[in-house]
Amino acid sequence: MSWTDERIDTLRTMWEAGQTASQIAEALGGVSRNAVIGKAHRLGLQARPSPVKANEPAVVAEAVVAAAPPAPAPEPEPEPEPIRAAPVVDAEPAPEPVREPQPILRSVGPGGFVRQSPGEQQPPPSPAPPRRLVPAKPSPEIAGKTSLLDLNDRICKWPIGHPGEPDFHFCGDKVNPGFPYCVAHCGHAYQAQLPRRDRRPPPPLPFGGPRVR
């Protein structure tokens, strides 16, 4: 498998949405999570909280500084004012980057987002945990559309379009209570359990699969 533009697209989007490298690798197929991580780094998509690099005391820098007599100012870093990227309507507990707890039955939804079976409803995972302070700069194309940052647990998360495309957005309708999608899209997301013989194998194609045009 090679890194086509689309696969890179998917990687970017999912990585930025906070999906783990394993999830991304699984969704893409044909690559290991190592490959995903490697690629993510080469793409410059770095810096997500690593379990290994929790804190990073600037010890190494000291050796360099040692040669410079005038100690460079320790950089006070003017408190960057916590920006809430998406002004949510009501005061909800901060959208923590909650990762869904290893679902029992996991399949990939139309946009590559994890689909839960109705039986195991859980706190709807917000796939778009705004980490860091990324100023949501809605481009004109998606103005008025439901962006990744607008997702909350009561609007339909059905993806419209393909990740990476300028007008990629989400349905945004009111959800079918208890479900991550609106009534209409629940109809697409959840199919009646069919007898084994005439059940079709789930499409292995993640994130909308190959672009259909």
Next chain:
DNA sequence: CCCTGATTCGC
């Protein structure tokens, strides 16, 4: 043990 991401390094 499982998971995670980071890094290295031969290819």
Next chain:
DNA sequence: GCGAATCAGG
């Protein structure tokens, strides 16, 4: 550029 091997924390 790629990704397996390795490392190291949770």
